[in-house]
Amino acid sequence: MKAYLSVFRLRLANGLQYRSAALAGIATQFFWGFIIIMVFEAFYNQSPVTPPISLSQLITYVWLQQAFLAFIMLWFRDNELFQLITSGNIAYELCRPSGIYGFWYAKLLAQRLASAALRCLPILIVAVFLPQPYRLSVPVDMATAVLFIIALLLGLFILVAISMLIYISTFVTMSAAGSLLMFGVIGEFLAGMVIPIPLMPSWLQSIVNVLPFRLTADFPFRVYSGHIPKWEALEIIPLQLLWLAALVAIGKYAMGKALRRVVVQGG
Amino acid sequence: MITVSGICKSFKVAKRTSGVGNAVKALFRREYSEVAALNDISFSIAPGEIVGYIGPNGAGKSTTIKVMSGILVPDQGTCTIMGYTPWLDRVAYVKNIGVVFGQRSQLWWDVPVIDSFDLLRDIYNVPEAEYRSNLKLLAETLDLEDIIRTPVRQLSLGQRMRCEIAASLLHNPSILFLDEPTIGLDAVSKIAVRQFITRINKEKGVTVILTTHDMNDIEALAQRILLIGKGSLLYDGDLTTLRERYVEDSQSDSPSIEDIIVRMYKEYQIT
Numbered sequence: 001m002k003a004y005l006s007v008f009r010l011r012l013a014n015g016l017q018y019r020s021a022a023l024a025g026i027a028t029q030f031f032w033g034f035i036i037i038m039v040f041e042a043f044y045n046q047s048p049v050t051p052p053i054s055l056s057q058l059i060t061y062v063w064l065q066q067a068f069l070a071f072i073m074l075w076f077r078d079n080e081l082f083q084l085i086t087s088g089n090i091a092y093e094l095c096r097p098s099g100i101y102g103f104w105y106a107k108l109l110a111q112r113l114a115s116a117a118l119r120c121l122p123i124l125i126v127a128v129f130l131p132q133p134y135r136l137s138v139p140v141d142m143a144t145a146v147l148f149i150i151a152l153l154l155g156l157f158i159l160v161a162i163s164m165l166i167y168i169s170t171f172v173t174m175s176a177a178g179s180l181l182m183f184g185v186i187g188e189f190l191a192g193m194v195i196p197i198p199l200m201p202s203w204l205q206s207i208v209n210v211l212p213f214r215l216t217a218d219f220p221f222r223v224y225s226g227h228i229p230k231w232e233a234l235e236i237i238p239l240q241l242l243w244l245a246a247l248v249a250i251g252k253y254a255m256g257k258a259l260r261r262v263v264v265q266g267g
Numbered sequence: 268m269i270t271v272s273g274i275c276k277s278f279k280v281a282k283r284t285s286g287v288g289n290a291v292k293a294l295f296r297r298e299y300s301e302v303a304a305l306n307d308i309s310f311s312i313a314p315g316e317i318v319g320y321i322g323p324n325g326a327g328k329s330t331t332i333k334v335m336s337g338i339l340v341p342d343q344g345t346c347t348i349m350g351y352t353p354w355l356d357r358v359a360y361v362k363n364i365g366v367v368f369g370q371r372s373q374l375w376w377d378v379p380v381i382d383s384f385d386l387l388r389d390i391y392n393v394p395e396a397e398y399r400s401n402l403k404l405l406a407e408t409l410d411l412e413d414i415i416r417t418p419v420r421q422l423s424l425g426q427r428m429r430c431e432i433a434a435s436l437l438h439n440p441s442i443l444f445l446d447e448p449t450i451g452l453d454a455v456s457k458i459a460v461r462q463f464i465t466r467i468n469k470e471k472g473v474t475v476i477l478t479t480h481d482m483n484d485i486e487a488l489a490q491r492i493l494l495i496g497k498g499s500l501l502y503d504g505d506l507t508t509l510r511e512r513y514v515e516d517s518q519s520d521s522p523s524i525e526d527i528i529v530r531m532y533k534e535y536q537i538t
Contacts, residue, residue: 010385094336097390098390
């Protein structure tokens with residue numbers, strides 16, 4: 001446990017030093033946020049029917065997406081780990097008296113936390129003070145805020161568990177590009193990063209709802225905006241825990257398999 | 268302490284001749300050939316020994332080290348080190364060993380060396396007092412005081428290698444595997460590394476298994492050598508016997524160790 005905490009701290013400290021990357025990221029995210037909101041605003045003005053999610057809830061959804069990008073993006077990756085696998089430096093990780101799964105999990109978690117820590121506050125603060133209709137609304141009460149934080153953190157754990165599968169697949173494919181692209185495009189679509197899930201057609205929603213991806217982004221954001229009521233949130237949080245346990249179990253099993261037949265080439 | 272018996276390991280290598288035509292053919296039917304990296308390797312090593320493990324490139328030295336450090340699972344054979352089977356009891360076993368792969372790095376590239384060391388302390392759960400005293404000893408003998416707060420990316424190869432060796436010894440391992448620890452080092456660094464290996468072997472009784480292509484390393488360090496070629500163990504014995512065996516048919520009176528090794532490679536036809 002101490003080892004996982006230690007690698008977590010080191011990675012966090014390491015990640016917090018990239019200030020200019022964070023600044024550039026913030027600028028990009030504001031740009032994207034405005035564009036997406038303007039597109040939806042145009043759609044909403046022309047819509048003949050009442051949309052399933054209100055514009056202000058949708059705007060909140062978009063700003064939260066931008067602020068917590070590092071928590072929810074599957075393409076956000078640790079090249080060091082890919083290099084470790086493809087170059088054979090994993091030899092050293094295998095000589096350590098700790099499970100590699102937990103070790104990498106801690107590393108990836110710290111990296112995402114560091115990146116989000118630098119970006120989320122400035123974006124949230126600015127977005128709260130923007131003029132209407134671009135303003136990020138605050139949660140209606142304390143209970144909603146607490147539920148949001150729980151849902152967001154559990155979502156982050158699920159996301160890291162999913163991204164571990166990408167790294168494990170690299171043992172077989174020896175190249176990160178394929179699985180990263182596949183997981184990235186499909187996973188983010190299913191998480192509601194492209195089209196918010198409430199706006200998807202109902203047949204698609206029924207597919208999305210049985211998969212874990214929406215629990216990482218769509219679910220916490222809708223809890224925040226109140227689109228998912230509190231009692232429903234309390235029902236879904238156990239589901240998050242269930243998915244987390246299942247994904248970690250799958251990842252550990254797959255990694256055990258991969259390590260049994262690992263071939264450290266060269267030298 | 269270390270007993271290896273009958274270890275075999277083969278790798279599957281995809282084969283194809285050059286050219287587009289063959290590449291297209293390989294799309295449909297791929298041919299593999301089995302390369303026997305290790306073929307029935309057996310030896311045993313007593314505590315406190317320094318063993319030089321030599322052989323030409325591609326002989327299977329690194330593969331043996333990887334099997335012994337629990338990284339590779341062999342196809343056949345058994346290996347018992349301090350009561351453990353490395354690849355089965357990996358986590359419990361690796362606490363007792365230190366490994367240096369000369370061609371790879373275990374230090375974090377972007378942070379000062381000391382941060383990597385602190386991380387290793389936590390990974391191996393080394394008590395603080397023990398860690399302090401180990402670090403002090405290592406820093407003195409390997410001359411690390413000035414470089415320990417420098418980020419790894421700014422170190423020279425020799426400085427980095429000294430840090431790598433120190434990193435492998437922070438947890439007081441009783442066995443040290445060194446896979447080409449002197450590769451690419453200048454004379455001063457080489458001698459520093461050699462002196463250090465002798466010293467921890469004498470003072471702490473660490474068993475050392477060392478692969479190298481630098482025969483001076485072997486001459487300076489190893490009482491016993493294992494020669495491997497094409498996956499088979501060809502010679503197991505001490506250096507003086509070997510020298511005497513080849514001294515007669517040599518032109519000069521005292522052939523250098525390199526001469527002897529070359530002659531040996533020729534006799535066993537492994538070059």
